[in-house]
Amino acid sequence: MSEVLVLVDHVDGAVRKPTLELLTLAKRLGAPAAVFIGASPDDAVAQLKKYGAEKVYVVDDAETKGYLVAPKAEVLAQLVEKTSPAAVLVVSTAEGKEIAGRLAIKTGSGLITDAVEIDDDGTTTQSVFAGSYTVKAKVTTGTPIITVKPNSATPQEGEGKGEVEQFAATISDSAKKAKIVASQPRKSSGRPELTEAAIVVSGGRGTGGDFEPIEGFADSLGAAVGASRAAVDSGWIPHAFQIGQTGKTVSPQLYVANGISGAIQHRAGMQTSKTIVAVNKDDEAPIFELVDFGVVGDLKTVLPAATEEITKRKG
């Protein structure tokens, strides 16, 4: 059975959940082979193995660290050359898509981005035009390179052989031309990751800048917090929390929009959520067109009262 290369998305060795989802999807296409670029991967290897990695290629990051995307694309291209895999799967982050784009050109392969599903025969499903269309596509040339959105599959445990192989990649000078001069890690909010969360509670201009009701409600549900661009542009919350066309795309089980009108650019990032709820003062806000349940009211009174009731019920 051919290998399926899965580029491991990790922060200082901590494997992020979408990678486990990719391993699960990879099993449909062949033998999952994780590609870990970085140092001291013991815990990571154990986890990758637990979720089905038959092989783990470990690539020392001394040559890749400190540069933007290009070296990682070179590592993958050399592994594609070596292993002739059935496919290469990468998480659909900004960086992941850029790596995939460069890899496609390097290897003369077709590329599909932002898949939400992959079938056994390699057919992918994507959601396009702000979630209003579903597209099925397939790579027809070279090694299929597919970037997959977080939350597209449920990670399934299933021990793989987890055979570790050190891989010495050669990084060209030209891949080192864009240097990372400084890096400021984002502080963790302690809440679930936006793109991975089962429930997302978001706030917009209607919060008036006070996110406390949003955060309190989110915490009562164990949810991630998100925002509209209006809230981000006002400086109320960092851009990393923005949902929409130019922010994150989320597809949780439950999305609760508060004080958000529902502009097309916002919908683009949340329209595929399973259940949608909105709280808005204006009964004509377009967000109400897509809700399963809506409350016409002031979020400043509705959310705290709901938070209290939920906390009470949970005892």
Next chain:
Amino acid sequence: MNIVVCVKYVPDATADRTFESDHTVDRQGVPGLLSELDEYAVEQALQLKEKREGEDVEITALCVGPASAEEAVRKALQMGADKGVLVADDAIAGSDAVGTSAVLAGAVQHIGGVDVIMCGMASTDGAMSVVPAMLAERLDLPQVTLASKVESQGDQFRIQRDGDTSTEVIGATAPLVLSVTDQSGEARYPSFKGIMAAKKKPLETWSLSDIGVDAGDLGLSAAWSEVADTEARPPRSQGEIVTDEDGSGAEALVGFLASKKFI
């Protein structure tokens, strides 16, 4: 300094966008315009030029698209770009990002002596966010992409990139490929003067043979991926809407969440 801004002509996102029977994006039935996100790229190019007063800076707006895409190039000229180039060729229709990046790279090489290739963060129709990286790969140039801030001095560029887990400062030396996000600063509206001036600015249309790109590698039949099916999602039907009166809203909301087992 020679700046090329890559601008795409896209179907209006506020109109009903659809697909043709061959699963390519319908670019006829829906009004088109300059991709909103590329306006930010034009803006940053203009600011670069303004900051380099006294230097010889020329901005070329470059678009790959159908003849009607001239409108997108024209808008960039109205905003302040110096000249426009549209690469239009029947053989391009249906190309994917791989093909589009080949044509853009060919055009950049044909223009020659380009220092900065400025792109938007994504096109508002395809939204793959891969063309700038592909361009950098094809032209063997450094990529400093998804910038929320751009600074430069001479041929040295520094950008801020707000990533998923960290904010980074990336540095590189021109020639390079740069892309900017919608956080980089509002794009200007064309002034009346700008609109009038644009009428006199050069706007050339090139075919593939003009730029020496092989038509055989392009178009729908040569694409490296194939769309098998496109289907409109059933519109979401509106659910129950309640009006809050003296706390009834919160109660109903919690009741709904409980009924769906979220609590």
